Amino acid sequence: MALPRIRILATGGTIAGETCPGGDITRYRAGVRPVEALLTAVPELGALATLDAEQILSLDSKDMTPDDWLCMLSAACQALADPAIDGLVLLHGTDTLEESAYFLHLALPTGKPVVLTGAMRPADHPEADGPANLLAAVKLAASAEGVGKGVLVVMNGKPHGARHVRKARTSGLDAFESDPDWTTARPDGRFASLARAPLPRVDILPGYAGAPAKLIDACVADGAQGLVLALSGHGSVPSAWEPSLRRAREHGVAILRASRCAGPVIRNANADDDREGWLTAGDLPPPKARVALMLALAAGWDSATRQTCLPTF
Ligand code: ASP
Numbered sequence: 276m277a278l279p280r281i282r283i284l285a286t287g288g289t290i291a292g293e294t295c296p297g298g299d300i301t302r303y304r305a306g307v308r309p310v311e312a313l314l315t316a317v318p319e320l321g322a323l324a325t326l327d328a329e330q331i332l333s334l335d336s337k338d339m340t341p342d343d344w345l346c347m348l349s350a351a352c353q354a355l356a357d358p359a360i361d362g363l364v365l366l367h368g369t370d371t372l373e374e375s376a377y378f379l380h381l382a383l384p385t386g387k388p389v390v391l392t393g394a395m396r397p398a399d400h401p402e403a404d405g406p407a408n409l410l411a412a413v414k415l416a417a418s419a420e421g422v423g424k425g426v427l428v429v430m431n432g433k434p435h436g437a438r439h440v441r442k443a444r445t446s447g448l449d450a451f452e453s454d455p456d457w458t459t460a461r462p463d464g465r466f467a468s469l470a471r472a473p474l475p476r477v478d479i480l481p482g483y484a485g486a487p488a489k490l491i492d493a494c495v496a497d498g499a500q501g502l503v504l505a506l507s508g509h510g511s512v513p514s515a516w517e518p519s520l521r522r523a524r525e526h527g528v529a530i531l532r533a534s535r536c537a538g539p540v541i542r543n544a545n546a547d548d549d550r551e552g553w554l555t556a557g558d559l560p561p562p563k564a565r566v567a568l569m570l571a572l573a574a575g576w577d578s579a580t581r582q583t584c585l586p587t588f
Contacts, residue, residue: 279361279417281324282354285310286332286339286347286375288368290405292397303397305335305368313366313398317406324361324417336368336375336393341474341569344378349471351379355387362388362416366409369393369450372428373441377563380426380437381570381584382469385462388421391428391437395448404431404448425462436460441560465584466570475572477501477565481535482513491519501529501568505561510540524552529581531568533561539588552578557586 285291287306291313295302310328320326331350332343347365354360367375376391383389392412394405412429415421426437428451435453438460444450478494480486480502494502502523506512510532512520520530532548533556534540542548542555556564564585571584 278323278325280359281326281362281364281413281416282357282360283310283314283326283328283364283366283413284347284350284354285313285328285330285366286336286343286368287334288336288366288372288393289397290366290368290392290394290408291333292394293399294397305397306333308398310366313405313409316398317409319410320413323410323413326413334368336371339368339371339375344375345471345474347375348379348382351383351389355384355389360387362421363390364409364412364416365389365391367391367393369395369430369442371562372451373437374562374566376426376428376437376440378566378570380463381567382466383426383464384467385425385464386422388416388418388424389426390416390421390434391426392430395431395446395450407432423462424457424460425464427457427460433457438463438563466574469570469574472573474569475500477503477529477569477572479503479505479561479565482506482511482516486513486516488513488516488519491516491523495523495526495528499528500572501531501565503531503533503556503561503565503568505533505535506540507535509536509545510534510555512546520551520553529554529568529572529578531556531564531585533559533564535561539586541588542582554582554585555588557588559586 291308292305293307390412392408428435430451434457439453443452531554538558
């Protein structure tokens with residue numbers, strides 16, 4: 276029987292990283308090794324799938340931008356539209372992996388498996404985790420288990436759904452977690468038919484003791500079309516922010532209440548969202564709520580329908 280055909284799209288990250296000259300293991304450059312070298316390091320892949328690979332970006336994912344998301348989306352759409360391709364694996368830095376994964380989860384057509392993976396140790400580390408992660412990702416992308424769950428992430432032997440995955444720890448191989456686990460993951464793809472256009476600017480503003488309201492005015496003056504407020508507690512808006520937020524709404528800027536806690540932020544609880552015209556993030560963390568809002572704005576959803584791209588509580 277023919278092996279499944281899997282396309283690998285490489286974007287850089289620590290999985291393609293190399294230790295800086297001098298050998299200090301804590302200092303390395305991400306996104307250095309080409310994808311061909313990463314594949315050659317895992318000869319077992321040949322028994323799982325027929326692979327072809329494309330180096331679409333070579334970035335440390337801390338530098339990933341929304342334009343880079345669109346670059347990934349376009350390469351992924353092209354691969355998934357090819358009847359010869361059975362599944363897709365994206366190699367990505369771990370820092371912003373959950374943002375890219377959720378963006379693709381909302382924007383890609385559903386059907387074929389799409390799996391993102393990365394590494395916590397660079398490729399030249401004596402106990403690099405990249406090869407095992409790559410192997411696990413290809414295995415999942417080539418399997419029936421990877422179908423019908425939307426975009427998935429595999430790290431340290433564990434699959435996660437894009438909706439709930441997050442990088443929870445700065446170091447260690449077990450840096451990623453998700454709750455509930457991936458077996459409950461469902462496909463999304465609600466923005467799959469969106470025409471490719473630059474994504475509108477949406478900024479995230481943290482709430483903290485003494486956070487200045489001037490930051491809101493500065494973001495609006497600088498062109499933000501949406502603001503995600505990463506607030507304390509149950510999405511609690513500081514009283515001092517209210518005039519600036521009202522001015523922002525008068526300029527047509529979308530305002531979304533999210534929390535720096537695990538959530539949820541419930542509509543019209545703790546704030547009069549209906550009266551103010553604010554959106555609420557439900558249990559989406561601020562970076563993922565931002566992704567959903569950017570897509571809703573890009574799709575031209577009006578303020579009445581925008582809330583439907585966010586989980587409701
Ligand atoms: N800074 C790196 C990146 O996100 C970290 C990693 O890949 O683990 O590309």
